[in-house]
């Protein structure tokens with residue numbers, strides 16, 4: 634195995650051995666604290682452009698199976714792990730973690746002191762890093778700014794037939810588990826590209842619309858805020874993660890970047906109406922700014938127990954709900970799967986809703 638290096642823009646260099654695809658890679662170095670679920674994590678399109686550090690020390694031990702991919706292929710820029718297991722043991726395993734990376738063209742580095750790296754990111758804030766086979770004094774500055782949503786969103790509209798309500802899923806980089814959750818509830822689902830205008834969605838005559846998760850800074854989608862607002866004014870709407878941020882922005886709120894993001898499977902979130910705490914799966918670097926919420930338009934429904942950040946919003950008069958966390962889980966706890974179920978259930982009761990004048 635070849636020696637490799639991770640150079641952070643703040644100057645620290647971490648050594649290890651290169652795994653996966655043989656290529657250098659630049660990305661935002663983030664960390665995920667989940668103890669399981671590496672397959673779902675590397676295939677979550679929201680990680681496009683990022684290099685993930687796995688906090689859990691052993692990765693690859695239960696292999697890769699045929700069912701847990703969250704997308705067609707990993708879109709992330711790299712992985713950083715402690716111990717790589719090359720002898721997986723699980724009855725469903727069909728591949729090795731390192732092989733999966735190689736096949737997807739994703740480079741990685743193993744044998745890294747991930748504990749020290751995570752401590753570094755926690756003190757520095759999220760930093761850019763460069764994965765390569767040589768030590769670098771500086772990060773490449775020539776890399777062009779990518780628009781990751783464009784890369785991971787579907788190019789074509791896709792239809793999934795079913796007997797229940799028709800939901801349009803706007804694909805900013807959706808996780809397969811969101812689609813599966815809708816299909817399990819009996820929904821017919823139409824997946825549309827991220828840049829589908831309101832008029833086109835209107836013609837599809839959905840019973841509800843779901844705005845998916847996705848990579849990058851939500852402000853990159855500024856051009857689409859008016860369309861998103863129109864969609865939510867016309868149809869019962871649920872926003873998940875990036876979808877949550879986009880709806881907030883479309884109504885005039887602001888987002889900001891967290892110091893080092895929430896990524897993991899045990900983020901406690903308080904439901905404000907009941908005081909109950911749910912344990913959630915999370916993966917986000919941006920949050921909606923508290924002070925920017927117009928409370929006559931949106932009520933805050935959930936808050937993160939650790940840092941009090943906004944985790945959910947509900948429109949004061951229309952059926953628009955958003956969550957910053959991932960109710961579809963995969964990986965992570967299913968405490969909040971009722972959010973997707975309730976979204977579908979309310980479509981039944983809404984029928985021909987007469988919307989309040991806005």
Ligand SMILES: NC(=O)CC[C@H](N)C(=O)O
Nearest residue numbers: 846847849874875918919
């Ligand atoms: N999972 C997501 O949808 C992530 C949303 C956004 N890209 C963020 O990092 O905050």
